[in-house]
Amino acid sequence: MFHLVDLWRGRLDYPGLKAKVQELAQLWTADTVLIEEAGTALGLIDELQYTVRGLTAVKPERDKVTRMSVASAKMEAGQVFFPERASWLPELEAELFAFPGSKHDDQVDSISQALNVEDPGLIWALLARSN
Numbered sequence: 001m002f003h004l005v006d007l008w009r010g011r012l013d014y015p016g017l018k019a020k021v022q023e024l025a026q027l028w029t030a031d032t033v034l035i036e037e038a039g040t041a042l043g044l045i046d047e048l049q050y051t052v053r054g055l056t057a058v059k060p061e062r063d064k065v066t067r068m069s070v071a072s073a074k075m076e077a078g079q080v081f082f083p084e085r086a087s088w089l090p091e092l093e094a095e096l097f098a099f100p101g102s103k104h105d106d107q108v109d110s111i112s113q114a115l116n117v118e119d120p121g122l123i124w125a126l127l128a129r130s131n
Helices: 014-027 041-048 064-076 089-098 106-115
Strands: 002-010 033-036 055-058 123-129
Touching: 002 014, 002 106, 014 033, 014 041, 033 041, 033 106, 041 055, 064 106, 089 106
Parallel strands: 002 123, 033 055
Antiparallel strands: none
16 A cells, blocks of 8 residues: 655755655655656765665666556555645545646656565655646
8 A cells, every 4th residue: 555645846946855754754754765767866965875864776677657657556545645635635536637748747656666676564655846
């Protein structure tokens, strides 16, 4: 089962992003923190690997549509749970339902990568970067 417990979305410079990752990892006492192994995140992974518990670099495989197609099977099987009420839920649902034709797909891509990590007990807080 997979439970999305929180979602934070925003645009930050590198120092702000680093601080936000540390803040959310501590807030949720995260056992695993997934960071996409690309772009500026490479430096983030290097800097935080010894200070954020469970930091895991995720190398994207295939394109976003294919990754979400694989992940959506878990949703269709009833293995993915979102809170019934959350301030961010309507925006997330709109992005999910519009994918792949949506203007923004960062939340969808983050969710697909989290769901494609083989950890069936995953409870996660999503940190998505605004485009």
